[in-house]
Amino acid sequence: MTIEQLTPREKECLRLLLTPMRAKEVARTTGLSVNTVNEHLKSARRKLGTSDSWSAAQLLRALENPTKSSDTNKSGSPRPSIVTQNHSTDTSAFEPVVVERSSVLPFAKKGRPWNDLSFGWRLAWPFLLFGVIAIGAGAIMAVASELSQLTIALTR
Template sequence: MSISSLTDREKECLRLLAHPMKAKDIARETQLSVYTVNEHLKSARRKLGTTDSLSAALMLRAHEDPPKNLDTTESGSLPPPDPGQSRFADTSAEKTVLGRIAAVVPLGSRGRPWNDLNLRWRLVWPILLLGVVAFGGGSILAGASELSQLVIALSR
C-alpha cells in the first residue's frame, strides 16, 4: 500500500490519467492495449488501497509533487507585504475560498477537468438544479398568468 510498490508502467498510466487522459488515450500514448492499461490502473488501485483510479493518480501526484506552502515564512508567520503588489491582487485566503467553491461545482476547471465530486454533492446538485428549474418555470407561469389577467382586464 505504498507508492514505492508501483511499477514504472503503473506510475506512467497514473500520471497520464491525472494529466487528464482516458484509458483509450493512455493506451494510444503508451502503445499498449486498453485492456493492459486498465489492468495497470487496477493493479495500482489495489496497491494504493483506493477504489478509483483518479484517487490513485492524485495520490501519486501528491507524492511526487508535494504542495509547497509559499504563503508563510519559516516561523509560520505571514511574509511582509510586497510593496509592488496591487492591493486588488488575489490573496491566499481568496484562493482558498475560490478553491472550496470550485470543489463543489460540478464543472470542469483548469486544475480539475472532470467531475470528481463526492457522493453527497452528486446527490445534492440534481436536487438544487431541479429546484432552480421549478422556481424558474413557476415564475414564468406566474408572469404569463398575470399578463393574461391584465390583457383580460384591459379588454373589458
C-alpha cells in the same frame, strides 16, 4: 512485467490517469493528440500485461513506489488534493502542481478532475437542479398569468 520496458511517455500517460484524467485531458496536458495518448496507453497495457489502462496505471504506481499508500486516507475518503505534473516539451523535468479538491460544483474546470464530487453532493445536485427548475417554471407561469390578466384588463 517490469517498468523498465515502458517509455517515459507511456509512464507519463499512466501517471496522469491516476490524477484522475481521461485520455483527452492527458492529451491536452502533454501536448499530444488523443490518438497518440491512446497508443501509449495501449502499448503500456500490453507491456504490463493488463486489460485496462486504470489497472496499468495502478500497477505502475505500485512498482515505482511499493511503500506508498493508496489515494485514500484511513477513513476511505479521497485525499484533499492531488499532484499532477507540469509538462513542457522537455519531459525530463517535472514540477509538481497541487490542485485543490474543494469545489462542490459538478462542472469540469482545467486542472480539476471531472469526477471528484462526494457521494452526498452527487445525490444532492439533481434535487437542487430540480428545485431551481421548479422555481423558474413557477416564475414563468406567474409572469404569463399576470400578462394575461393585464391583457384582459386592457381590452375592456
